[in-house]
Amino acid sequence: MKIATSNEAARSPSLIATLITAALLLLPGGGTPAEAESTAAAVGKVRAELNIGYSLLYQQADGIPKMKWLLMFKSKHDDLARTTTGMMDYYQQLAQSLEKVAAQNPAVHLDATTMPELLADTRKAIGIDMAKDFAPLVGSTGLAFERELLLMFYNALDEQRHLVGVMIEREPEPGLLSFLRQTKEQLESRRGKLRELLDRRYFRQEAVS
Numbered sequence: 001m002k003i004a005t006s007n008e009a010a011r012s013p014s015l016i017a018t019l020i021t022a023a024l025l026l027l028p029g030g031g032t033p034a035e036a037e038s039t040a041a042a043v044g045k046v047r048a049e050l051n052i053g054y055s056l057l058y059q060q061a062d063g064i065p066k067m068k069w070l071l072m073f074k075s076k077h078d079d080l081a082r083t084t085t086g087m088m089d090y091y092q093q094l095a096q097s098l099e100k101v102a103a104q105n106p107a108v109h110l111d112a113t114t115m116p117e118l119l120a121d122t123r124k125a126i127g128i129d130m131a132k133d134f135a136p137l138v139g140s141t142g143l144a145f146e147r148e149l150l151l152m153f154y155n156a157l158d159e160q161r162h163l164v165g166v167m168i169e170r171e172p173e174p175g176l177l178s179f180l181r182q183t184k185e186q187l188e189s190r191r192g193k194l195r196e197l198l199d200r201r202y203f204r205q206e207a208v209s
Contacts, residue, residue: 046170047107053167054098055112057160057183061095064088064156079197080146087153090190094183101179108176147202150194157191 065088102108115123164184171177 043172046172048112050167050170051109051112052114053163054102054108055110056114057163058095058098058110059114060156060160061091061098064091065095079201080150083194083197084149084153087190090186094186097179097183101176105173105176107173143202147198150198150202154191154194154198157187157194161187161191 068088098110102110114120161184164180164187168177168180168184171180
């Protein structure tokens with residue numbers, strides 16, 4: 001799959017922008033070239049913003065399953081083992097679905113710059129610290145480790161569901177809008193199940209390791 005660069009995206013207006021421009025030019029007495037160009041620029045800006053969202057969602061969906069090797073040697077409660085396996089599988093499927101969406105929609109790009117370099121380096125530093133906590137044999141163990149792991153997934157799902165919710169408000173393509181709505185439902189469902197497990201086992205005084 002060839003993923004266009006952001007520069008290529010800027011030089012190639014989306015199909016929506018092209019259609020809107022054509023429609024304005026065909027309206028009786030309406031749509032000067034300047035107005036059409038302004039509309040196309042506005043549509044292109046929205047698509048560029050959406051591509052940041054798609055890229056951020058893809059980066060996380062593609063990256064989270066790579067934690068599997070950090071967790072495979074950890075002793076985990078049965079509920080946690082099932083939950084983490086399910087989360088890894090879901091994110092792997094989500095990454096594959098996003099790749100398919102990008103392949104079928106040339107206007108969608110998954111390689112946009114998602115944040116300033118300073119913030120990206122900050123998140124990388126946080127990730128390194130978390131990797132130390134989750135490391136086999138030497139990292140955290142027991143109830144504290146399990147709770148921290150679930151909270152990491154919970155917070156990721158919470159951020160992602162809000163991200164997709166904002167994207168839904170901006171996405172003009174019906175097919176992509178349907179994909180986003182389905183993804184939001186999946187994220188919210190998994191977040192709800194994590195909340196239930198956290199409340200039942202990890203946020204009660206009777207919880208035991």
